[in-house]
Amino acid sequence: MKKTPDLVKDFYDQDIDFKALLAAKKSSRKVQSFSLDPYTGPFEKVQKRHILNRTLVGNAKRHMDDVAALDLDQTIDLLFVPDHLGEPINNYYHKLNAQQYRERYGSEDVAPGAPFIHRAYNRDLPPGNEEQFGGERYHAVTSWYHERIYEQRTSIHWKLFLFLHHLVPVKGFDFFGHKATFNYMKLLFDSCFGSYKQFIYDITIDSSMLNYLNLALSQKDTPDENYAREVQELFTVGKRPFAQFSESDVREIARALVGWNHNYDALVFEEGHEETSYFQPWNHDTGDKHFSSFYSNTVIRGRAGEEGAEELAEVIDMLFDTEESSIYIARRLYQFFVYPNLTDTIEEQIIRPLAEVFRNSNYSLVATLRVLLTSQHFFDQGNYNAMILPPYDYLFKLAKETQILQGLLVHWDGQTFHNELSEPQYFPSRLKDQLVLRSKALQDMTWSLYNMGMVINDPPSVSGWPAFYQAPVYDLFWINTSTIKARKRIAESILRWGVWLNEEINASGSANLQYHAINFLRTFQNPYDIDAFIDELNDRFLGEDLPPATRQRIRRAFLRDVQPEHWEDAMRHILTNESNPYTSGINGIMSDALYLYCMLGEFHLH
Numbered sequence: 001m002k003k004t005p006d007l008v009k010d011f012y013d014q015d016i017d018f019k020a021l022l023a024a025k026k027s028s029r030k031v032q033s034f035s036l037d038p039y040t041g042p043f044e045k046v047q048k049r050h051i052l053n054r055t056l057v058g059n060a061k062r063h064m065d066d067v068a069a070l071d072l073d074q075t076i077d078l079l080f081v082p083d084h085l086g087e088p089i090n091n092y093y094h095k096l097n098a099q100q101y102r103e104r105y106g107s108e109d110v111a112p113g114a115p116f117i118h119r120a121y122n123r124d125l126p127p128g129n130e131e132q133f134g135g136e137r138y139h140a141v142t143s144w145y146h147e148r149i150y151e152q153r154t155s156i157h158w159k160l161f162l163f164l165h166h167l168v169p170v171k172g173f174d175f176f177g178h179k180a181t182f183n184y185m186k187l188l189f190d191s192c193f194g195s196y197k198q199f200i201y202d203i204t205i206d207s208s209m210l211n212y213l214n215l216a217l218s219q220k221d222t223p224d225e226n227y228a229r230e231v232q233e234l235f236t237v238g239k240r241p242f243a244q245f246s247e248s249d250v251r252e253i254a255r256a257l258v259g260w261n262h263n264y265d266a267l268v269f270e271e272g273h274e275e276t277s278y279f280q281p282w283n284h285d286t287g288d289k290h291f292s293s294f295y296s297n298t299v300i301r302g303r304a305g306e307e308g309a310e311e312l313a314e315v316i317d318m319l320f321d322t323e324e325s326s327i328y329i330a331r332r333l334y335q336f337f338v339y340p341n342l343t344d345t346i347e348e349q350i351i352r353p354l355a356e357v358f359r360n361s362n363y364s365l366v367a368t369l370r371v372l373l374t375s376q377h378f379f380d381q382g383n384y385n386a387m388i389l390p391p392y393d394y395l396f397k398l399a400k401e402t403q404i405l406q407g408l409l410v411h412w413d414g415q416t417f418h419n420e421l422s423e424p425q426y427f428p429s430r431l432k433d434q435l436v437l438r439s440k441a442l443q444d445m446t447w448s449l450y451n452m453g454m455v456i457n458d459p460p461s462v463s464g465w466p467a468f469y470q471a472p473v474y475d476l477f478w479i480n481t482s483t484i485k486a487r488k489r490i491a492e493s494i495l496r497w498g499v500w501l502n503e504e505i506n507a508s509g510s511a512n513l514q515y516h517a518i519n520f521l522r523t524f525q526n527p528y529d530i531d532a533f534i535d536e537l538n539d540r541f542l543g544e545d546l547p548p549a550t551r552q553r554i555r556r557a558f559l560r561d562v563q564p565e566h567w568e569d570a571m572r573h574i575l576t577n578e579s580n581p582y583t584s585g586i587n588g589i590m591s592d593a594l595y596l597y598c599m600l601g602e603f604h605l606h
Contacts, residue, residue, distance in 0.1 A: 003450075004450050004453055004454070004455055004458055004460065005451070005453050005482055005483070006460070007453045007460070007465075007466060007467065007477045007478070007480070007483070008466050008470070008473075008477060010480045010481075010482055010483075011473060011476065011477050011480050013480075014480055014481065021476065022472055022473075025476070026341075028386075029339070029382050029383075029386050030382045031377070031380045031382035031383060032380060032381075032382065033376045033377050033380040034345050034346065034349040034350060034377055035349070035375065035376040035377055036349075036350060036353050036354065036371060036372070036375040036376070036377060037375065037376050038374055038375065038376070039072065039374055039375060039376050039378065039379045040376075041376075041379060043071055043072045043075075045064070045539065046384070046543065047072075047379055048064060048067050048068075048075065049064065049543045050379065050383070050384050050543075051075065051079070051373060051378075052064065052067065052154070053385075053393075053543075053606035054159075054337050054338070054373070054606065055079050055156040055159050055337070055373065056152065056154065056155075056156070056158075056159060057149050057152060057158045057159055057162065057392050057393055057396050058149070058392070058393050058394075058395070058396025058397035058398075058399065058400050059393075059397060059606070060397060060400035060401040060540075061401060061523060061540055062154075062400070063154045063400075064540075066078065066154040067154065072374060073374075076370060076373065076374055078154055078155070079154065079155060079156045079373075080155070080156060080193075080366055080370065081153070081155050082155065082157050082192075082193055083148075083152055083153050083155040083157035083158060084148075084153075085148065085186060085189045085190075086144070086148065087115040087117055087144070087182070088115065088116065088117060088137070088140045088141045088143075088144035088145075088178075088182065089110075089113050089114060089115050089116070089140065089144065089435075090109065090110050090111065090112050090113060090114055090115075090116055090140065091112075091113070091140050091143060091144075091435040091436065091438070091439040092136035092137070092139065092140050092439065093109075093112040093436075094430045094433070094436045095136065096109075096136050098111075101136075104129070104134075105121075105122055105125065105129075105131040105134065106122045106124065106125065106131075107119075107121065107122040107131055112435065113435060116137060116140070116178075117178065117179055117182045117273045118271060118272050118273055119271070120269055120270050120271045121177070121179075121268050121269055122269075123265075123268075123269045130177070131177075132176065132177030132178060132179065132268050133173065133177045133178075134177075134178075137178050138173055138178065139439065139443055140439070141173075141178055141181060141182065142442070142443070142446055142456075142457075143438065143439045143442040143443060143446075145185065145456060146442045146445065146446060146456075147405075147438060147442060149392070149396055150396060150399060150400060150405060150442075156366075156369070157189070157192055157193075159337075160192040160193075160365060160366075160369075161185075161188050161189050161192055162392065162456075163332075163333070163336050163337075163365075164188045164191065164192065164199070165185075165188055165456060165459070165464075166336070166459070166464035166465055166468055167234070167235065167332055167464060168188075168199075168200075168203055168209075168234075168235050169459035169462060169464050170184055170206075170208040170209055170211075170212040170457075170459075171208075171212060171457065171458065171459070172184070172185075172208075172456070172457025172458065173457060174208075174211065174212070175208075175211045175264075176207060176208065176211070176264065176267060176268060177268065179267055179268060179273045180207045180208045180211075180267060181208065181457060182273060183206065183207065183208070183267075183273055183274075183275055184206055184207075184208040184209070185456075185457075187199075187202055187203060187206055191203075192365065192366070193365075193366055194364075195362050195363045195364060196329060196358075196363040196364070196365055197316060197320045197362070197363040198363075200231065200235060200236060200316055200319070200320075201312065201313065201316050203235075204227070204231065204257070204260070204312060204316075205260050205275075205277040205312070206275065206277065207262035207264075207267060207275060207276065207277055209227070210260060210261065210262050210277060211262065212462070213226045213227040213230055213462065214226045214227065215227040215257060215258075215260055216260070216261045216262055218254065218257070218258045218259075218260075218283075219258065219283060220255075220258050220259070220283050220284060220285045223251070223254035223255050223257075223258045223285065224254060224258075225250050225251060225254045227254075227257065228250050228251070228253035228254035228257060229250045230462055231253070231319070232245050232249065232250070232253070232319065234462060234463060236319040236320065236325045236328065236329075237319060237322055237324045237325045237328055238324060238327075238328035238331070242324055242327065242328065243294070243322075243324045243328065244292075244294045245292065245294050245295070246292045246294065248290075248291075248292060249291050249292050249294065249295060252289040252290060252291055252300075253289075253315055255285040255287070255289050256285075256289045256300055256311040256312070256314070256315050257311070257312060257315065258283060258284055258285050259279050259280045259281065259283045259284035259285075259308055259309070260277060260278075260279055260280075260309075260312070261277065261278060261279075261280055261283075262276055262277045262278075263276035263277075263278060264276075279306065279308065279309035281304065281305045281306055281308055284303075284304075284308035284311075285302065286302040286303060286304045286308065287302045288300065288301050288302045289302065289311070291318065294322070295318050295321075295322065296321070298318050300314045300315065300318070320363060323355070326355035326356070326358045326359040326363075327351060327352065327355040329355070329358055329363070329365075329368075330351045330352075330354035330355040330357075330358050330368060331347075331351050332469070333354070333365065333368060333369060333372065334346070334350060334351060334354070334372065335468060335469060335474075336468055337369065337372065337373070338372065338377075338378060338383060339383060339386055339387060340387070340467075340468060340469070340471075340474035340475060341471070341472070341474060349377075350372075350375075350377055354368055354371065354372060357371050384543075385543065385544070385602070385605040385606060386605070387475045387605065387606060388467075388475040388476065388478045388479060388604055388605060389478070389604050389605065389606050390454055390465075390467065390475075390478060391448075391449050391452035391453060391454040391478065391483075391487075392449065392454060392456075393606060394452070394487060394604065395445060395448060395449060395452070395490060398490070398491060398494055398598065399445065399494065401540060401541070402494055402495070402515035402520055402594075403515065403516070403519065403520070404441065404494050404499060404513065404514075404515050405437075405438050405441060405442075405513075406516065406519070407498070407499075407513045407514050407515045407516050408420055408421060408513070408514055408515075408516050408581075409427045409431055409437075409501075409511055409512070409513060409514075410497070410498045410511070410512050410513075410514045410582075411426070411427070411505045411508075411509070411510075411511045411512065412497070412509065413505070413506060413508040413509070414508055414509075417582065418505075419514075419580070419582045421580045421581075421582070422580055422582065422583065426505075427505065427511055428503070428505075430503075431501065431503055431511060437501070437513065440501040440502060440503060440513075441499045441501060441513045443502070444493070444499050444500045444501070444502070445490065445499060448486055448489065448490040448493070451482070451483070451485075451486035451489070452478070452483050452486045452487060452490075453465075453477075453478065453483050453486075454478075465477075479604070487598075487604070488598075488599070491595060491598035491599075492595065493512075494514070494515055495514075495515065495590075495591045495594050495595050495598070496514075496591045496592075496595060497512055497514070498512025498513050498514035499512060499513045499514075500512055501513055514587075516581065517581040517586055517587045517590040517591070518574060518575065518579055518581045518584075518586065520590070521571070521574070521575060521586070521590070522575060524536050524537075527571050527575065528567075528568045528571045528572060529564075529568065530555065530558060530559060530564045530567045530568075531555075531564075533558075534551065534554060534555060534558070537554075537594075537597065538551075541594075541597045541603060542597070542600070542602045542603060543602075544602065546600075546602075550600065553596065554593060554596055554597070557589075557592055557593035557596055558589060558590075558593045560589060570584075570586070574586055
């Protein structure tokens with residue numbers, strides 16, 4: 001597994017005037033409304049884009065089309081319809097067929113396109129070649145959830161998934177391999193619309209978490225305090241100075257939770273993928289647990305036998321009985337969905353009332369977000385385009401807008417540029433298989449996410465990604481000299497030479513997948529009028545108009561010094577015929593001009 005860059009170190013290694021940067025950022029955001037009262041102002045394109053920017057992983061035209069005729073209440077109802085998860089499937093058959101899989105792993109594979117998580121893995125393999133850690137299925141799992149994000153409905157579900165993954169992270173593909181990674185992701189996904197309190201109970205005994213924070217290794221004579229500390233500090237009541245739990249509280253929770261473990265063999269080497277955690281009465285501390293005044297001097301009476309497992313529920317009750325737990329989660333929701341920097345005014349007028357909603361709704365994230373996302377404060381102009389796009393939003397905004405996975409195969413052999421419209425037989429038939437093509441393209445996009453500093457199942461620490469919580473830098477962590485190059489590279493890949501498919505063509509380099517310029521043009525209302533076309537591009541890519549000088553530079557990139565009427569003539573010819581974007585010349589024009597958009601600072605904001 002590739003290692004993501006250390007964004008905190010990289011940021012502070014930059015030669016910048018940090019104080020000036022923070023001052024400029026602070027002065028650029030002027031919020032006037034601090035009310036959670038329902039928003040009653042206009043709900044037009046600007047407002048619709050704002051709410052979709054903050055609730056989707058990459059807002060694009062198709063999402064805006066879904067809400068074009070809806071009012072705010074209808075849009076909220078649509079956003080809170082759950083999305084679909086599904087299961088990862090065998091999309092690696094192009095590089096490891098059934099016979100090769102059997103020879104490598106001594107196990108029968110599933111058919112192409114079939115799910116595999118439920119299958120038992122072979123236990124009789126040498127170290128380093130274990131089936132449960134096989135690279136083919138690792139990439140299949142990774143491409144599966146990235147494709148689900150690419151295809152996401154106009155639903156907040158995947159954004160909430162990322163919120164939970166950031167807030168309560170584990171390292172994927174460690175120790176158990178594919179099955180536990182899938183179970184953890186499914187638990188996050190299924191918990192988005194439920195009670196956060198129940199989620200904390202469930203995640204505590206999830207096999208991946210039991211392994212990640214050492215609770216499975218805890219012994220009654222020497223309780224491991226790792227999970228006991230993080231479940232308070234990071235998952236429920238928060239750090240000082242807001243929460244005042246003590247070191248004694250950490251030790252007592254560790255005592256109460258000792259005894260939980262996972263059944264590795266059952267999860268990995270038996271059919272199915274259901275969670276296999278269980279309680280070991282012999283390894284439980286049966287003494288009473290005494291807590292500090294922060295927890296109202298609660299005493300959890302020690303239990304023996306199987307009843308010892310009930311102490312977990314009492315710990316969870318105690319954590320959520322504190323006022324601080326609701327305030328902490330309301331704060332983290334605000335930082336993720338609205339703005340990371342909190343002021344005293346926001347704490348008093350936004351966070352505390354939200355905490356009450358959270359507490360009174362049985363700790364529902366969606367009930368709390370419904371209030372926040374329909375508030376006057378959320379729609380205050382100062383919150384529009386106020387944050388730097390996280391890597392996932394940046395990549396999938398561009399990928400969805402250009403419909404890259406429905407693109408065209410291209411190849412430069414060193415002398416000639418080949419494309420599948422002109423030479424359909426030039427490319428191998430396996431690349432015409434959509435499962436193969438998409439898995440290869442998404443794998444290259446995953447490498448870009450690594451280089452930009454954020455990949456699902458690879459958080460930098462148990463605290464998640466610093467850009468969402470670490471003061472005073474916050475979202476500025478996303479941008480440094482390395483990550484901006486990675487953003488530039490994926491923009492160039494999608495728009496210019498195509499996403500790398502790692503598929504050699506005639507021993508002269510890989511085939512690539514490039515967006516279809518003419519199909520992209522057909523998604524515009526009026527591509528024939530250059531100025532109307534640029535207006536719509538501004539609307540879709542930026543959400544605002546350009547400064548006159550920048551607009552003129554973009555306009556020249558499209559026109560290439562010809563008169564506007566030539567643009568209209570060319571567009572009518574191209575779009576009314578079955579034109580090839582490469583022979584018509586429009587591909588190069590579009591690619592160069594759209595790339596300029598991706599280099600604008602405004603493109604990196606939401």
